[in-house]
Amino acid sequence: MTLLWLFLITLAIAAGAFVLARSRVLAQSGQDRRKLHSLPVYYGSNAAMKSAIPALLVLVIWLIAQPFVVNNAVSGMISDSAIADNSSRGLVLAEVRRAADGLDLAVASGALTADQATDPQSDFETVTSAIEESGAILTSQITEPVLRAAQAFRAMTATGKRLMAGVVLLIAALGALWGLRETSPEFRARNVVEQGVRALLIAAASIAILTTLGIVLSLVFNTIEFFRLYPASEFFFGTNWAPSFSGRGGASDLGILPLLWGTFYISIVALIVAVPIGLFAAIYLSEYASPRLRAIAKPMLEVLAGIPTIVYGLFALLTVGPLLVSVFGDEGLGWMQAGTAVMTAGLVMGIMLIPFxxxxxxxxxxxxxxxxxxxxxxxxxxxxxxxxxxxxxxxLPGIVGAILLAASRAIGETMIVVLGAGAAARLSLNPFDAMTTVTAKIVSQLTGDSDFASPEALVAFALGMTLFVITLGLNVFALYIVRTYREQYE
Amino acid sequence: MYDATYDTTQETAVTDVKIKAKDVQVYYADNHAIKDVSVEIEDKTVTAFIGPSGCGKSTFLRCINRMNDTIDICRVEGDILIDGDDIYDKRVDPVQLRAKVGMVFQKPNPFPKSIYDNIAYGPRIHGMARNKAELDEIVERALRRGAIWDEVKDRLQAPGTGLSGGQQQRLCIARAVATEPEVLLMDEPCSALDPIATAQVEELIDELRQNYAVVIVTHSMQQAARVSQKTAFFHLGHLVEYDDTSKIFTNPEDSRTESYITGRIG
Structure with missing residues (x-):
């Protein structure tokens, strides 16, 4: 039974509970709805709610938990001796999952019978060759323990799915019965549904908050892992950024200062552009412009905010950069080497921030x-x-808040920097030099073929964490200012 | 309470016409809000405008210092003369005019600045003081005339928004007085105040009469009777009756005035 069907059947049970509860309570009151505590629809909703919500909750939790349980069980089947020296348990488990996928493909294409695929005593040679011919993506030769683990993996996943379907439907049916049993004209269904609505809204709010928490936690653990491999003092106070990628060997210098300097330099240029222009535009629109002009001009200004930042990046790379080079480059004043520079990215980012x-x-x-x-x-x-x-x-307090929010946007901006500011991490005062920012370096550290256990890759999380703390601080400060001084004119 | 240099004997001086309006029409887009209003307002007198809501009394008041210029759809026709000069003449700068014709609004609206800066705002804009000492003097004189000096003299640097409602309104009156206007317009100055603050402001209005022509819009007929010498009754955009306050309240000529005063319309 596929997931979709399971979901639909659960909903069908809930719908049935709705209809039954509604007609039951009407029958009990002799079709006179004035004798009921609540409207009939509330009795129906109560039964449907009690049937569907616990069942769907169990479904979601089961879907999340099952892979963990199965992985642990399969992992126990592989002895330490089966893991090669240059490999790890995680890599072998990934191999097991791929082999299991291969078995599925082989069965689907008819190369293996369902019995052959599941039988732990089946012939190793036939099964592996069938997997290889099935077109599954395998990185190495399948070994005997891997194949047996893959078979166990398949068996457990299938059992888990059957069990899940049974449990979910049972809970749905029990919930429907519970709702029906409660249904009587005195039952305060309306109040119970109200509680249910409230719980639904709380759940929506907590999902948003928990996701934030999850993002922070994932950053925190990886950051701690990074600081185990690389000293924190060198990260925070190092003035050199020179990562060496695995394979090339050699130690890396991972100092954050050149990146932070680039971030702040570009952000400051952007704010110097955006704050006066944005503020003056706001004053014109709110104080001087006629209502008709304002109705047209304000949405047009806000269109700027809707342009994807990659488009701004292209604008920086293809238009602003060459324009600046023609003025400040070798043929002009001679301050600028190439189109990618702090000034290019800063100007374009400033334009992006004007509508904010x-x-x-x-x-x-x-x-x-x-x-x-x-x-x-x-x-x-x-x-x-x-x-x-x-x-x-x-x-003023509100305007300061707006500027700080714009600043945290500028600090977190990536695409304009990647395309407009270059990739060189350096500490320089010349705004026509190429520099790079924290965000751009996070991208370059994580793209490409990298090993997630090396400090060169993990540094991305430490960078992300630093950036997160800085922008969070700015946002909190902005909100604090706005809140503290807002009541002055209310 | 008011400054001693202003002679109280002026009260007995012969009153002359300060503001003269002739056939004033006001339109808000297509809506004809004021119709054929002609009135002569006397100097050193409190003139009250009464009438039901929407009768045009506030609109007419705002014509006298051209505050209606800030409303795009508003159009004024006819003549309004102050001391014989047409204030709607092209050569008249409305910004200068408003310094001469002060205005106090319905809700106290102190700026989010200190008490001192609230009062000094107008004098600073118009360059009325040569130095800090002179400005201090202007501020003190205005606060004394606003009958609020004793309450705020020890906290001039405190924010004006921190005062009570009645104090704020007197601060706004002092602020209007600080630019040395000749006419003071008050648009329901007590409607947001409690009875005690109202009594204080009314007392103040009576004192201001020594130096200015005061025009006050009010919904309270008792207030009009208490503070004014002349009363104008507006109804549906028309000036129905304009006469001495005592006559309006005891022996009105127009039946509409009588109906309004006795509470049958409005």
Whole structure:
């Protein structure tokens, strides 16, 4: 029974429970719904809820847990001697799973009978050759223990699936019975459904929070693993970034400082571009523009925010970079070697950030009450005096918050940097030099053929963690500022 | 409470016309909000505008300092003259005009600045002080005339938004007074205040009469009777009746005025 069918049957049981509970309670009250505590639909929903939710919950947990259980059991079947010197238990287990897939393919193509594939006494030679001919992807020769483990793996997975189907359907049926038994005109079905809705909403909120937690935990464990292999002091205070990839040998220098410097330099250039332009645009749109112009211009400005960053990257690489080289390059002022530079990435990133700054600031400026402006105009102030001395001070905390949010966007930006700023990690003050950022280096450390146990790959998690802490700090600080000063004009 | 240099004997001086409006029409897009209003408002007098909601009294008030200019769809026709000069003349700068015609709003609206900076805002913009000492003097004089000096003199650097509602409104009056206006317009200045704060502000309005022409819009007929010398009754965009306050409240000529005062319309 496939997963889809199991899911549909569970839902069908729930739907049946709904109909039964509804008609049962109506029958009990003699078709007079005024005698019921709740509307009939609530009795039905109560039974459906009790049937479907526990069953689906068990289904999800089972699907997550089963691979762990099966892997552990299979892992116990492989003795340490069966693991080659240059291999690990994890690699052998992966081989077992691939062999199991191969058995499935071989059965499906008819090269093996179902009995041959499952029988632990079957002939080793025929089975392996059938797997190889089936087109399964295998990296090495299948050994006897691997094949037997693969057969056990298949058997256990199949049993697990059958067991799961049985348990889930049983729970669905029991839940439906429970809901039906409760159904009587005095039963407060409406209140119970209300509780159910509440639980559903809580579940949705907790999934979002738990996912964040999961991301952080996965970063934390890998970061700790990295610091076991590489000293933290050299990571945080090293001024040289020179990873050597496995195979080439030699020790790596993994100092974060050149990357952090690149990140901050590019972000600062971006903010210098985005903050004045965005803020002035916001002031124009909220204070000077006519409602009709504003209705057209604001969405158009926000279109900028919808452009994928890779497109901005292309713009940096193909347009802004060559333009800057023609002015500052060897034929011009001679400060710039190539199109990829801090300035290129910073300018383009600044353009990307304009709508963030302007849209948020615009909302905040609009939130300043009209009475404040009237008061100022009533004293004979001009429009720009009013904006400078009354509106902006009142809106300042919100604007600072908007700028900090834009800053954390800039720090986390990747594609513009990859295409616009180059790949050289260096500590330099010249904004026309190529530099690189933390995010761009995370990409380059994890792409390609890398071994996830080496410090060169694990450093990506330490970089990610550092970045996460920095942007989290910025966001918390921004929210703090916005919250602390917001009530001033409310 | 007010500054001693202002002579109270001025109260008895002969009043003359400060603001003269002739055939004023106001339109909000297609809506004709004020119809043929002609009125002569006297100097050193409190004039009250009364009438039911939406009758146009606030709109007319906002015409006197051209605050309606900030509303795009608003159009004003007819003449309004202050001291004989047409304020809707092309050569008149509305920004300058508003310094001369101060305004106090319905809800106290102190700026999110210190008490001192709230008062100093207008004088600074108009360059009224040559140095810090002069500015200090202007601020003190305005706060004294706003009858709030004693309450705030020890905390001039505290934020103006931290004062109570009545104090905030008196701060706003002091702020309007600080630019040395000739006319003070008040748009329901007590409607957001409790009875005690209202009494304080009303007392203040009576004192302000020594120096300014005060025009006050109010929904409270008791308030109009208490503070004003002249009363204008507006109804559906028309100026129905304009006369001495005592006459309006005791012996109105128009039956609509009588109906409103006795509570039958509005």
């Amino acid at each position: 700054v302007s849209s948020l600031s615009d909302d905040i400026i609009n939130a300043v009450p009209q009475s404040m402006r009237d008061g100022s105009y009533g004293l004979g102030a001009t429009q720009s005096e009013t904006i400078r001395q009354v509106v902006l001070p009142a809106a």
